[in-house]
Amino acid sequence: MIEVYHVTKKYGSFKAVDDLSLTANNGRITILLGPNGAGKSTTIKSIAGLLKFDGKILIDGFPNSSIDAKRRFGYIPETPVLYDQLTIREHIQFISRAYQSEQGETRAQALLERLELADKTKKTARELSKGMSQKLSMVLALLADPDSILIDEPMIGLDPAAIETVLQLLKELRDEGKSILISTHIIDMFESLWDDAYILHQGKIVREVRREDLGDQSLKEIFFACTQGEQG
Numbered sequence: 001m002i003e004v005y006h007v008t009k010k011y012g013s014f015k016a017v018d019d020l021s022l023t024a025n026n027g028r029i030t031i032l033l034g035p036n037g038a039g040k041s042t043t044i045k046s047i048a049g050l051l052k053f054d055g056k057i058l059i060d061g062f063p064n065s066s067i068d069a070k071r072r073f074g075y076i077p078e079t080p081v082l083y084d085q086l087t088i089r090e091h092i093q094f095i096s097r098a099y100q101s102e103q104g105e106t107r108a109q110a111l112l113e114r115l116e117l118a119d120k121t122k123k124t125a126r127e128l129s130k131g132m133s134q135k136l137s138m139v140l141a142l143l144a145d146p147d148s149i150l151i152d153e154p155m156i157g158l159d160p161a162a163i164e165t166v167l168q169l170l171k172e173l174r175d176e177g178k179s180i181l182i183s184t185h186i187i188d189m190f191e192s193l194w195d196d197a198y199i200l201h202q203g204k205i206v207r208e209v210r211r212e213d214l215g216d217q218s219l220k221e222i223f224f225a226c227t228q229g230e231q232g
Contacts (some may be wrong), residue, residue, distance in 0.1 A: 001026050001179045002047060002148050007055035009042050016042040017053070018203040022125040024148070024181035024196070029174050031190055032183045033219075034200035035227050040183045041078075043200065044152045047181070048075045059148050060179075074146035080137035082125035084095070084135065088136055089121040092143065099144040108143040114165055130157035138166070148179040155189055158191065167193060187220045195221070199226045 002024040009017040014191075024030035032042045039188045046053045049065050059069035083092065096104030112118040115135040128136065134157045141149065155163050168191060174180060184190060196221055199207040208224045209219060 001058075002030075002060060002150065002181050003056075003058040004043070004047065005056040005058075007043070007046055007053050007057060009039075009046055009051060009053045014202055015203050017046070020055075020200070020203070020205055022198045022205060022208075024179045026147075026179045027174060027177045028180065028195035029180045029190070029193055030196040030198070031194045032181065032200060033103065033185065033187060033223055035185070040185075041137040041152070042203075044150065044183050047150055048077075065161075071144075072147045074141035074144065074149045076138050076141045076149070076151045076154055078121045078156060080133040082128075082133060082136065084126040085124055087122050087124050088117060088128075091125070091136065091140060092121075095140045095143060097170055101144045103145070104143040107145060108139050109140060109170075111139045114169065115162065129130050131159060131162060134158060135162065138169075142173075146178070149181070151172065151180065151182045153186075154182065155184075155186065163189070170219055187223060199223055201227045 004022045007017055007020045008015060020039070020043060022032070031039055042051065045051045047057055047064060057064040060072045062069040062072070066162065086094065092105055092108040096108070102230060109118070113119065115138070117132060117135055117139070120132065124134065125136070138154070138208065154166060170180060182190065195211050197209045198205050199209070199222070207222060209222060
């Protein structure tokens with residue numbers, strides 16, 4: 001579970017995020033929506049422990065900056081962070097050892113096959129296309145079998161076949177009881193997938209929506225109503 005309580009992040013006098021609270025529950029896919037400049041990136045980086053902030057963020061009950069939290073947490077950033085001169089196989093070995101994950105390489109191999117990277121393990125990161133880099137980033141985030149997963153714009157650079165594979169993988173992770181929080185501005189991509197949604201506008205959560213309570217409106221209609229027609 002990912003829990004965010006009253007998080008505020010200031011840059012000088014500007015509040016990029018203002019008293020933000022949200023919860024991504026186990027066994028559900030939660031999406032964070034907002035126009036450009038709404039504060040999504042600041043929120044994601046705060047949860048991932050890349051920014052200092054006021055407030056409290058817990059990963060499976062542990063402070064997000066703690067080792068206990070990091071052992072249970074997988075983060076897939078919008079822009080993959082890889083080592084240019086390491087091969088795919090070397091990345092997997094390095095991350096498996098860092099997490100002391102005995103089954104990490106086995107899990108990674110299964111993911112490589114699903115994401116059509118199994119025949120490219122000798123390629124270095126600098127040889128990979130944007131889509132392949134994104135796939136590798138996913139493999140590295142998931143090989144330690146995290147309980148809580150944070151994903152920032154996961155489909156950038158992926159072809160249609162890879163997108164369908166990732167969507168199916170997210171469904172399976174949800175069914176395993178994982179907590180999944182996805183930041184995106186592509187509502188249509190996740191229309192059939194999300195369980196809970198938070199709409200962020202000008203640094204504040206302006207609406208929380210559960211699929212069970214959606215009613216006759218679509219999530220896209222609610223989004224535009226909340227953000228005054230701004231697109232992100």
